[in-house]
Amino acid sequence: MRDSKLFSKLLTEEENSQPKVAMFFVYLVLGLSLCVFGASIWFSSYQKRVYLRISPAFDTQQSKIQHEIHKLLLDENKLTDVERIRKISIELGLVEYTGSIVELQDRKITNRQ
Secondary structure, eight states: OOOHHHHHHHHHHHHHHHHHHHHHHHHHHHHHHHHHHHHHHHHHHHHHHHHHHHHHHHHHHHHHHHHHHHHHHHHHHHHHHHHHHHHHHHHHTOOOOOSSEEEEETTEEEEEO
């Protein structure tokens, strides 16, 4: 039959050589993954710090610009409304109010304000 000493000797030699190399690769992969993880944390926190440092100035400029845009949109709406009313009044043949009323009575012109 088989010799048990030889079999045990083969098992111990294989077990001793394999784990050393395998554990080296495991530790190498673990170390590289920890380095990549640490680098990603550092870069993300660096970007946050830069953004937070710039953020207040950016927010104030953004709100000023948005306010100016909103103001210009309101002015544009007012002007287009006036133009639309003038166009409709011309189409209907209406006369625009000028501020003073002129009444003709018995061929006399009187100004009433």
